[in-house]
Amino acid sequence: MASENANEGKSLADRITKPGADSTDASLTAANNDGASEALGGSDLQEPEYDVEVKLSDLQADPNNPLFSVKRFEDLGLSPNILEGLYALKFLKPSKIQERALPLLLHNPPTNMIGQSQSGTGKTAAFTLNILSRIDLSTEEMRKTPQALVLAPSRELARQIGGVISEMGRFVEGLTVGMAIPTDGKRPGRVETSVVCGTPGTVMDLIKKRIMIVNKLKVLVLDEADNMLDQQGLGDQCIRVKGFLPKTVQVVLFSATFDDQIRLYAAKFAPNANEISLKQEELTVEGIKQFYLDCVDDNDKYNVLVKFYGLLTVASSIIFVQTRATAAEIEKRMTAEGHTVASLTGGIEGSVRDKVIDDFREGRAKVLITTNVLARGIDVSTVSMVMNYDIPEHHKPGQPRMADPQTYLHRIGRTGRFGRVGVAISFVSSKEEWQMLMNISKYYNTNIEGLDTRDWDEVERIMKKIIKNPRARGDFPQST
Numbered sequence: 001m002a003s004e005n006a007n008e009g010k011s012l013a014d015r016i017t018k019p020g021a022d023s024t025d026a027s028l029t030a031a032n033n034d035g036a037s038e039a040l041g042g043s044d045l046q047e048p049e050y051d052v053e054v055k056l057s058d059l060q061a062d063p064n065n066p067l068f069s070v071k072r073f074e075d076l077g078l079s080p081n082i083l084e085g086l087y088a089l090k091f092l093k094p095s096k097i098q099e100r101a102l103p104l105l106l107h108n109p110p111t112n113m114i115g116q117s118q119s120g121t122g123k124t125a126a127f128t129l130n131i132l133s134r135i136d137l138s139t140e141e142m143r144k145t146p147q148a149l150v151l152a153p154s155r156e157l158a159r160q161i162g163g164v165i166s167e168m169g170r171f172v173e174g175l176t177v178g179m180a181i182p183t184d185g186k187r188p189g190r191v192e193t194s195v196v197c198g199t200p201g202t203v204m205d206l207i208k209k210r211i212m213i214v215n216k217l218k219v220l221v222l223d224e225a226d227n228m229l230d231q232q233g234l235g236d237q238c239i240r241v242k243g244f245l246p247k248t249v250q251v252v253l254f255s256a257t258f259d260d261q262i263r264l265y266a267a268k269f270a271p272n273a274n275e276i277s278l279k280q281e282e283l284t285v286e287g288i289k290q291f292y293l294d295c296v297d298d299n300d301k302y303n304v305l306v307k308f309y310g311l312l313t314v315a316s317s318i319i320f321v322q323t324r325a326t327a328a329e330i331e332k333r334m335t336a337e338g339h340t341v342a343s344l345t346g347g348i349e350g351s352v353r354d355k356v357i358d359d360f361r362e363g364r365a366k367v368l369i370t371t372n373v374l375a376r377g378i379d380v381s382t383v384s385m386v387m388n389y390d391i392p393e394h395h396k397p398g399q400p401r402m403a404d405p406q407t408y409l410h411r412i413g414r415t416g417r418f419g420r421v422g423v424a425i426s427f428v429s430s431k432e433e434w435q436m437l438m439n440i441s442k443y444y445n446t447n448i449e450g451l452d453t454r455d456w457d458e459v460e461r462i463m464k465k466i467i468k469n470p471r472a473r474g475d476f477p478q479s480t
C-alpha cells in the first residue's frame, strides 16, 4: 500500500540523493548511470502510488488544468531508453507544458524556446528530455565533452536539476552529469561530463580557466530565466557565458514568470524562439490556498509564528524572510523555545547548505527558514505550507515599499507541486504591508483570504479542511 512506501508523496527530486555526493571534488561531480540508480539507496520506485495516480489522472483529464494532456510520452518522439527512464519514475502522461514544449524543442533544426508554465508543472522534465535527446554519447570522447549546460540561480537548484537529469537518463548509456557550483575554496577538476549544471559565476570561471571546454555545446538552458536575466550580476554572467558558446547553441529559457520587460530581453537572448506563454491571471496554482494573518506590528509577527507552530504540528514547511539577519534571529528564538528548525541563507558555506537542504528533503528537518535564495525551483513534495513571514518586496532605495509579485508566486509555489494541495500564509503587520499583499492579489486576480488570529480553533479547522486528500495525511498541521 502506498503508505508503506518509503517514497510515498515524494517527488523525483526528493528521491534523488545529492549527485556525486561521494566524490572528493565538491564542485565538479559526475553522477553516471550506475550512480543514479545507487542514489535511490534501495528504495522501490516501482511500487504503486495509488493516491498519486488517481489524483493525477483526474487532473490530467481536466482541460483547464496545467497537468492536462491529450498526448502520451510515446507520441512525443522520445527514444526508448529515455522513455524507460520516465516509466521507472512513474511519469504516466506529459503535463501541458511538456506536451506543448517537447515537439518544439525536439524539432530539427534546433530552435530556441522561451517557455512559461505554472510552478510545479514539470518544466524540468521538459528541458531534460530535450537534453537527453540531443547529446551524442556514441564515443568515449563525446561522453566526456560538455554538450548541454543548465544554469540556475542557486546551488541548491543546480544540484536538484543535476539529480533529475541523472535519474531521468539512467537508461541512457554513457550519460554523465557534472556540477559546476562553488567549491568552498577547493580547486575544481576538469569538466569531463556531457551535461553540466551550475551557477553562472562558477561556470564562467571554469570556462575562463579552460577547465570547461564549451566548443561542442549544443544546448544552453536557463532555468528561472527571468531571474537569471534580470538580476544585474547573474544577467551579466549569463550573457558572458553565452558569448563563449558556439553560435549554433539552442537556447532554452524556462520560468513560471516573465514580466513584459524581461520578455523583451529574453527574446534578444534567445532570438527567433518558439514561445509558450501564460496570461498573468493564469499563473496561480489552484491547489495552493492563499491566506494572510494579521499581526499587530513587526514584533508581533514572531509571536503569531510560534503560536501557529505551537498549535499545529507541521511536518514540512518553509518560512520565507527578507534578510539573513531575520532568518538567524527566528532560528535562534525558535530553537531556544524547543522547535526543530533549520536555516539556509546565502551567507552559509556551500557544504553546510548542501547538508541543510538534504536534511530538509529527507525529512530530517521539518521547518526550513530561508530567504529568497530558495524561492525558486526547489521541489520538495512534502512541503504542505509556505509562510511569508515577510512579504516579498522590491528594494529600491528612496522609493516607497513595493510588492514583488513574481517572488511571491515562486515562494508559494514551493508547495502544491504537480497537483498536490498546499497552503501559503503571508504575515501582515501594517497597512502598508496589507496594501502590498492586496496588490499581489490584484496582479494575479487571485483571492488571498484573511485568517482570524483571535480564533485559533477556526484557523486549525480551516487548515485541516483544505487537506482532504489522504496523501496529505501526516504531512500537514495536526492538532496536538
Ligand SMILES: Nc1ncnc2c1ncn2[C@@H]1O[C@H](COP(=O)(O)OP(=O)(O)OP(=O)(O)O)[C@@H](O)[C@H]1O
Pocket (backbone or CB within 6 Å): 010, 011, 012, 013, 090, 091, 092, 093, 094, 095, 098, 117, 118, 119, 120, 121, 122, 123, 124, 125, 255, 256, 376, 377, 378, 379, 381, 413, 414, 417, 418
Ligand atoms: N509528467 C509527469 N508526471 C508525473 N510527475 C511529474 C511529471 N512531470 C513532472 N513531474 C513531477 O512534478 C514535480 C514538479 O516538477 P518541476 O520541479 O519540474 O516543476 P517546475 O515546473 O520546474 O516548477 P518551478 O516553476 O517551481 O520550478 C516534480 O516532482 C516532478 O518529478
